[in-house]
Amino acid sequence: MIKLLICDDHAVVRSGLTMLLDGKHGIQVVGEASEGDEAIALTKELSPDVVLMDLSMPHGKDGMTATSELKRLSPDTAVLILTMHDDEEYLFRAIGIGASGYILKNAPHDELVSAIQCVASGDAYLYPTATKKLMNEYMDRIKGGGSGASPYDSLSDREKEILGWLAKGYTNKEIAANLYISVKTVETHKSHLMDKLGLKSRPDLVKFAMKKGLLQFE
Incomplete structure (x- = not known):
């Protein structure tokens, strides 16, 4: 079973994700956090394989800061960013600080499951248009x-x-x-x-x- 920790500031989102994922597709939701510091503390306590991390959490530590600290404290824990921000700046920064994947909140359920399984196995996951953005940047680097x-x-x-x-x-x-x-x-x-x-x-x-x-x- 993939041990999953969910971090999002909206209780309804956390509950919905738990209902969708817990006990299904080889995934066990071991905990929920409402902000970054809580996610870090629960990671130390529960040792999840994957942390599903929101970025925008106004009350408490935000997802970027939490991800950076979490990867220093627990480098073997994969962090999958789940966010509404389809933005290059957020994407590049998340990858730069060690996130294993980046997926949008409007993604289909099957895609989210696949992303969790992917990062849990040690691979990286990016939603399709994000992959294209990175490829374009890489090609720009080659040409320039x-x-x-x-x-x-x-x-x-x-x-x-x-x-x-x-x-x-x-x-x-x-x-x-x-x-x-x-x-x-x-x-x-x-x-x-x-x-x-x-x-x-x-x-x-x-x-x-x-x-x-x-x-x-x-």
Whole structure:
């Protein structure tokens, strides 16, 4: 049996998923959590094979932060993101912090079951359009590789460091705390690197970081 922990801030969603999955398809729901800290605590207690993780949980620790901490504490536990966000920024960041899969909440029941079984076996799962997005980014990297000097080379070491943090979705305040610098300094470096790279938005920054191989994929 695949031991599954469900983490979602909506009780109705948790109950519905438990009714759909528990005792079926070789899956046993061993626990439910309403936010990230609770999911981490239950993972330590119950040792699930898979954590089905929502991203947007306003009351408590969000899914991204919880996934990152959970993978450090329990690297053998697979995290399958279940979310409404069909967005490249969320997708790339989730993979970058170690999620084993990413599936949308409007996916058919059979697809969700297949995704759980897939990540439980040690494989990765992405919903079909997400796979296409990653392939497009990979092809862009191949086509753009090795053709002249890159604007990236003009960045200072600190700007490259902050670029990596930004690409992984950290806020200016979080970056400042981690690097022991002021928020204003982070904002200045961010402005400079965005200008040097010709980027206008965070999604553009994430795409650039992918092409440069700055995001590590599990």
